[in-house]
Amino acid sequence: MRSLSVGQAILIVALCAMLALAVVGIVWAWNASNGVDDVAMDENGWIALGLGSFFSLVIGCGLMALMFFSSRRGYDEAADPFRKKEPR
Template identity: 90%
Template sequence: MRSLSLGQAILIVALCAMLALVVVGIVWVSDATNGVDDVAMDENGWIALGLGSFFSLAIGCGLMALMFVSSRRGYDEAADPFRKRSRDRT
């Protein structure tokens, strides 16, 4: 196993620090002292949350799939006038 360079070590430390900040933020936001636990959600709220999450994920995955299919089939090449074509037409 090769050793890490200085840049890679700094990157790993920075990413771990950001992860720690995110975890601390989540704990702080979900803490009971902020008054968030006093809000109750009824059945309609849970249904709306579930459906909204599902359809957001479905639309995101569908658009990403269309992007990859479009890229692999070459549909994007015609829309990019600055890219040089790899195939020469003779």
């Protein structure tokens, strides 16, 4: 097992600090919004939230599938007929 270099250790510490700050911010926002009773979402809001989440997931998965399909079929190769193909 390799030991970490100083730069890698600094990067890991910085990323963990950013993750901790994001979690603290999320918890703060969650607690700040729980005390507000004026904002309520009716069933139309929940339906819109569900449909928006569902279709966002469908579009994301569809685009990822198209990307993998395009890469496997060779559609991403260069269009220059004089360029030599690199061996894989």
